[in-house]
Amino acid sequence: MHHCPAAASATLLAVLAASPQGGAFLSATADPAAQTLNGFLAEVERKAFRMAQMALRHDDDALDAVQDAMLQLARRYANRPAAEWRPLFYRILENRIRDLQRRRTVRGRIMAFMPWSRDAEETDSDPVERAPDPAPGPVAQVEGSQIGVALQQAVGLLPARQREAFLLRNLEGLDVAETARAMGCSEGSVKTHYSRAVQNLREQLGEYMT
Amino acid sequence: MSNEPEPSPFERRARELLRESVDHLDAATRSRLTQARHAALAARSRTQPKWLDLRVLAPGGAVAAVALVAVLLWGGPSHHPANDSGGEMDDLELLTDSDGYELSQEPDLDFIEWAAAMGETDPVGA
Numbered sequence: 049m050h051h052c053p054a055a056a057s058a059t060l061l062a063v064l065a066a067s068p069q070g071g072a073f074l075s076a077t078a079d080p081a082a083q084t085l086n087g088f089l090a091e092v093e094r095k096a097f098r099m100a101q102m103a104l105r106h107d108d109d110a111l112d113a114v115q116d117a118m119l120q121l122a123r124r125y126a127n128r129p130a131a132e133w134r135p136l137f138y139r140i141l142e143n144r145i146r147d148l149q150r151r152r153t154v155r156g157r158i159m160a161f162m163p164w165s166r167d168a169e170e171t172d173s174d175p176v177e178r179a180p181d182p183a184p185g186p187v188a189q190v191e192g193s194q195i196g197v198a199l200q201q202a203v204g205l206l207p208a209r210q211r212e213a214f215l216l217r218n219l220e221g222l223d224v225a226e227t228a229r230a231m232g233c234s235e236g237s238v239k240t241h242y243s244r245a246v247q248n249l250r251e252q253l254g255e256y257m258t
Numbered sequence: 259m260s261n262e263p264e265p266s267p268f269e270r271r272a273r274e275l276l277r278e279s280v281d282h283l284d285a286a287t288r289s290r291l292t293q294a295r296h297a298a299l300a301a302r303s304r305t306q307p308k309w310l311d312l313r314v315l316a317p318g319g320a321v322a323a324v325a326l327v328a329v330l331l332w333g334g335p336s337h338h339p340a341n342d343s344g345g346e347m348d349d350l351e352l353l354t355d356s357d358g359y360e361l362s363q364e365p366d367l368d369f370i371e372w373a374a375a376m377g378e379t380d381p382v383g384a
Contacts, residue, residue: 079303082299082302082303085299085302086295086299089295089298089299090292090295093291093292093294093295094280094283094288094291095280097283097287097291098276098279098280098283107287111287111290111291111294114291114294115294115297115298118294118295118297118298119297119298119301121298122298122299122301122302123298123301123302126302195275196275196276196278196279199272199275199276200276200279214272215276218269218272218273218276219273219276219277219280221273223262224262246266246268246269249268249272250268254268257268257271257272
């Protein structure tokens, strides 16, 4: 069975135009600024998801965090120069991650006082432990063995600033100055957080990572 | 970038593993991320009406600024501040009052004003 690419594209455009979001998306992408923003978001979205997933250890929360960061960037900062988007986006994302972590902590404390939650505590006490495992899927597990999953779990357990510095440097590939802008701190602080993160991870995973 | 130290083998391996995890993201998550991106772009187009676009506003703003400057320059010299309006009224009174006009021509106007003031403070003339 042969598929005609032109026909497939036409079908996709028709489907997009028919849906309310798709129609808005198509009209937005006619604008060069929107196309630039679309390209930027497409480039960062998967890395941002992995960062959020490692911090939150919950797929839906991670998606919420990334979606909120995208919305905020598009609404508030789309008119800024494109060179400023990356640090802005990651700062927004980290703020959103912390909001979700705080909300989860507060929810956990409230639930702990509820009489009906006592029984549940016996079986599964820690909501973080009950969260889905951030496994990257079967292909990655075969290719990266379990070390990739172990790395993600270890990064997720780092203190927030160390995790942020480590992921911005190694997953997003920002240099020290860009990382400092994204984290809203000095370059010296970035170096400190980063070296502590590497030291922590090396202590936990060193023998498996060589 | 060039001033930064070379990454250690541990860091290089960590980068590889992290980037592999991004490359192997499952299709369902990729699809949801695409939807989220489209929603963000749609929100941008909704929150930024065309008429607010600076490229649209700039020519109109320039014309308005030029018009404002022209009005200020044209009307500027004929415009007098508030205290000048009293002067205009004084000139009008002088034109309609012949005594006032004659007095205004007196060389020793200060003396006449002093004498008038003394007359007001001491009407009896004691």
